[in-house]
Amino acid sequence: MDQEQLIRQIMAEVMANLGKDSVTFQKKSPTPGGSIGRDQYPLGEKMPDKVKSATGKVLADFTLDKVKSGELKAEDFRIAPETLEMQAQVAESVDRDNLARNMRRAAELIAVPDDQLLSVYNALRPYRSTKAELYGIADELEQKYQCKVNAAFIREAADVYEKRGRLKVD
Amino acid sequence: MKSKRFEALDARPVNQDGYVTEWPEVGLMAMNSPNDPKPSIRIEAGKVVELDGKQRADFDMIDTFIADYGIRLDNAEAVCKMDSLDLARKLVDINVPRAEVVKLTTSMTPAKITEVVGTMTVLEMMMAVAKMRARLTPANQCHVTNLKDNPVQIAADAAEASLRGFAEEETTVGIGRYAPFNAMAIMVGAQVGRPGILTQCAVEEATELNLGMRGFTAYAETVSVYGTEAVFMDGDDTPWSKAFLASCYASRGLKMRFTSGTGSEVQMGYAEGKSMLYLESRCIYITKAAGSQGIQNGSVSCVGVPAAVPGGIRAILAENLIAMALDLECASSNDQTFTHSDLRRVARSLMQFVPGTDFICSGYSATPNYDNMFAGSNWDADDYDDWLIIQRDLKVDGGLVPVLEADVVAARNKAAKALQAVFKNLGLTEITDAEVEAATYARGSQDMPARNVVEDLKSAEDMMKRGTTGVDIVKALSKGGYEDVAAAVFGMLKQRVAGDYLHTSAILTRDFEVISAVNQPNDYRGPQTGYQISDEKWAILQNIRQAISPESI
Numbered sequence: 001m002d003q004e005q006l007i008r009q010i011m012a013e014v015m016a017n018l019g020k021d022s023v024t025f026q027k028k029s030p031t032p033g034g035s036i037g038r039d040q041y042p043l044g045e046k047m048p049d050k051v052k053s054a055t056g057k058v059l060a061d062f063t064l065d066k067v068k069s070g071e072l073k074a075e076d077f078r079i080a081p082e083t084l085e086m087q088a089q090v091a092e093s094v095d096r097d098n099l100a101r102n103m104r105r106a107a108e109l110i111a112v113p114d115d116q117l118l119s120v121y122n123a124l125r126p127y128r129s130t131k132a133e134l135y136g137i138a139d140e141l142e143q144k145y146q147c148k149v150n151a152a153f154i155r156e157a158a159d160v161y162e163k164r165g166r167l168k169v170d
Numbered sequence: 171m172k173s174k175r176f177e178a179l180d181a182r183p184v185n186q187d188g189y190v191t192e193w194p195e196v197g198l199m200a201m202n203s204p205n206d207p208k209p210s211i212r213i214e215a216g217k218v219v220e221l222d223g224k225q226r227a228d229f230d231m232i233d234t235f236i237a238d239y240g241i242r243l244d245n246a247e248a249v250c251k252m253d254s255l256d257l258a259r260k261l262v263d264i265n266v267p268r269a270e271v272v273k274l275t276t277s278m279t280p281a282k283i284t285e286v287v288g289t290m291t292v293l294e295m296m297m298a299v300a301k302m303r304a305r306l307t308p309a310n311q312c313h314v315t316n317l318k319d320n321p322v323q324i325a326a327d328a329a330e331a332s333l334r335g336f337a338e339e340e341t342t343v344g345i346g347r348y349a350p351f352n353a354m355a356i357m358v359g360a361q362v363g364r365p366g367i368l369t370q371c372a373v374e375e376a377t378e379l380n381l382g383m384r385g386f387t388a389y390a391e392t393v394s395v396y397g398t399e400a401v402f403m404d405g406d407d408t409p410w411s412k413a414f415l416a417s418c419y420a421s422r423g424l425k426m427r428f429t430s431g432t433g434s435e436v437q438m439g440y441a442e443g444k445s446m447l448y449l450e451s452r453c454i455y456i457t458k459a460a461g462s463q464g465i466q467n468g469s470v471s472c473v474g475v476p477a478a479v480p481g482g483i484r485a486i487l488a489e490n491l492i493a494m495a496l497d498l499e500c501a502s503s504n505d506q507t508f509t510h511s512d513l514r515r516v517a518r519s520l521m522q523f524v525p526g527t528d529f530i531c532s533g534y535s536a537t538p539n540y541d542n543m544f545a546g547s548n549w550d551a552d553d554y555d556d557w558l559i560i561q562r563d564l565k566v567d568g569g570l571v572p573v574l575e576a577d578v579v580a581a582r583n584k585a586a587k588a589l590q591a592v593f594k595n596l597g598l599t600e601i602t603d604a605e606v607e608a609a610t611y612a613r614g615s616q617d618m619p620a621r622n623v624v625e626d627l628k629s630a631e632d633m634m635k636r637g638t639t640g641v642d643i644v645k646a647l648s649k650g651g652y653e654d655v656a657a658a659v660f661g662m663l664k665q666r667v668a669g670d671y672l673h674t675s676a677i678l679t680r681d682f683e684v685i686s687a688v689n690q691p692n693d694y695r696g697p698q699t700g701y702q703i704s705d706e707k708w709a710i711l712q713n714i715r716q717a718i719s720p721e722s723i
Contacts, residue, residue: 038688038689041670041673041688041689042668042670042683042684042686042688042689043668043669043670044664044665044667044668044669044670044684045670045683045684048668051667051668053667059664059667059668062664062667064644064648064653064656064657064660067641067644067645067660068644068645068648068656072641073641074384074385074639074640074641074642076667077385077423077640077641077663077664077666077667078422078423078666078667079421079422079423079666079667079668079669080667083667083668083669084420084421084669087669087670087672087673090673090688091673094687094688094691095269095272095497096463096497096673096674097242098239098240098458098459098460098461099461099462099463099672099673099674100461101239101461102413102416102417102420102460102461102462103420103461103669103672105413105414105417105420105461106417106418106419106420106421107421108421109417109418109421110421110422112421114380114383117379117418117421118376118379118380118418120414121375121376121379121411121414121415121418122376124408124410124411124414125406125407125408125411126402126403126406126407126408126411127403150414150417153410153413153414154410154414156410157408157410157411160231160234160235160408160410161231161408161410164230164231164399166231166403166408
């Protein structure tokens with residue numbers, strides 16, 4: 001705990017001295033297999049200046065006053081795909097590959113509107129969809145929101161449902 | 171003539187419970203069933219072609235999902251061939267580190283891990299739980315509900331529960347359409363008691379996700395999975411739909427865990443003649459395969475079934491252990507009522523209470539049992555002092571701390587008032603001063619004035635239509651003068667941007683620092699290692715209000 005507080009303090013001091021756009025404090029953007037791991041965790045405490053919301057706002061700049069003034073809105077409290085990718089890397093650094101895979105599926109789904117997400121979930125329930133309908137949903141997610149992993153996952157579900165007789169019968 | 175001894179025994183509470191003899195053919199057997207499959211795994215070209223005696227062509231949906239996602243394959247064939255007794259010894263042995271065991275257990279098949287824990291006594295399992303629990307520090311979770319869905323009482327009970335030490339709080343509804351109010355009330359109340367408490371509202375899947383997306387809840391738990399395909403279909407889901415749902419939650423920065431438990435399959439009539447533990451191990455593998463960070467298990471709402479058969483409470487501990495061995499967060503049940511006997515209910519809970527789990531109860535009823543809308547709990551608000559004194563007797567940290575009456579009354583009052591302000595500023599139904607007063611001193615809903623349910627439901631529905639979010643609750647609190655509570659709810663919303671609490675076994679401190687199995691992993695290696703009660707904490711746990719100090723004599 002003390003160590004974490006120390007690191008946060010150092011981070012804060014470094015940031016104050018450098019300013020946010022300083023070239024000497026460049027961090028490469030997270031890439032798969034990149035440098036994020038358990039040492040950077042919790043990201044919100046150790047690198048709030050590098051964590052952005054889905055709307056592009058920097059976590060370190062989030063204040064209660066900005067909520068009250070209306071500068072921060074509900075949509076600003078949405079996680080960004082880049083953040084989930086970093087969290088997936090943290091999960092991998094502690095050998096939790098399944099959790100990382102879930103986080104990467106989730107990163108793709110951030111762009112999908114709430115209502116559509118709920119309707120895809122419902123379509124995946126047993127006896128709700130034909131194989132063609134599920135393939136159609138996969139295509140739409142892939143084309144409209146670049147959900148490659150999820151699209152493959154939904155097509156795989158459709159194939160399994162077909163084999164097990166769990167599709168909607170027309 | 172009737173024996174007086176037996177007459178007295180027959181009148182004991184324990185004899186009001188139901189018991190059945192084992193019946194392996196229909197799955198009425200806790201563990202070690204002769205019908206459980208023998209462990210096996212065969213991998214060809216990186217694909218599992220045989221799992222626990224079944225060929226891929228014969229796989230059902232669950233087999234397929236587990237084979238494709240649930241098992242670490244690089245060493246799986248070798249681990250399957252290892253002696254199960256040797257593996258069980260590694261689970262118990264303080265000289266084998268947790269990380270080394272996890273490499274082995276996550277390579278096992280469901281039948282293999284069932285066979286491994288099947289060799290262990292409850293004492294050995296408890297030793298293993300002390301080592302295999304993912305988070306270093308144990309914690310506890312409670313239920314905050316009431317018969318009338320009274321949101322003022324929920325806020326007050328939630329505040330008290332936070333003060334008493336619960337790290338997570340869960341509500342549900344009597345009437346479904348009350349869900350938004352209950353979710354709001356538990357969140358506001360919990361943050362009054364202690365900032366950083368995670369709250370949830372257990373309702374139908376789509377509604378639950380919707381409440382989370384809006385920022386009314388921080389996590390979800392009732393994402394149920396089952397061990398046979400037939401029961402899964404009855405539950406109206408598939409492993410794929412549930413895995414997708416898991417990703418939906420993470421995509422909105424919400425913590426989530428699955429739920430399962432021994433006895434659900436036989437209760438629903440499709441146990442395929444397998445033991446309860448074997449079927450439960452399949453649930454835990456589905457959870458792992460879906461990428462959920464954790465699971466609530468330990469029979470949960472089916473506890474009456476394993477509790478009725480021989481070795482059933484042992485099987486419940488075994489399923490908790492399997493979850494932990496698969497490196498999952500484990501909220502270890504100890505919730506639904508299963509017995510009339512106080513002795514039995516304590517014995518059942520000691521299995522998790524003594525070694526400590528991520529959440530010993532999931533949950534402990536923060537109300538009297540008559541108000542518990544999860545069909546009652548093994549522990550309730552009337553047992554608070556019993557729990558505290560058992561902690562003190564055994565020097566065990568069971569997640570609760572002693573509190574003073576004045577502090578509880580003050581927190582309950584503030585929570586009720588804060589919710590009153592939120593309702594007022596969001597243009598919802600009125601919360602009267604009389605209700606605030608009643609909630610402040612109430613034991614349960616019998617002490618609360620009735621609300622106008624029709625008006626409440628209309629108001630809640632209207633609020634949902636207006637698109638009210640957690641941000642609006644922050645503003646309403648601030649406008650009402652509850653700046654500290656506004657800051658706490660804001661702190662909770664901020665968590666979803668960072669996503670740190672999506673990791674295994676995450677909870678938050680009062681300063682919103684994340685504690686999880688990433689930055690505080692369990693490192694138990696025998697006496698004086700792992701989680702140790704600090705002197706400071708021990709002083710708190712000792713200091714119960716009933717104790718007479720030498721100075722006072």
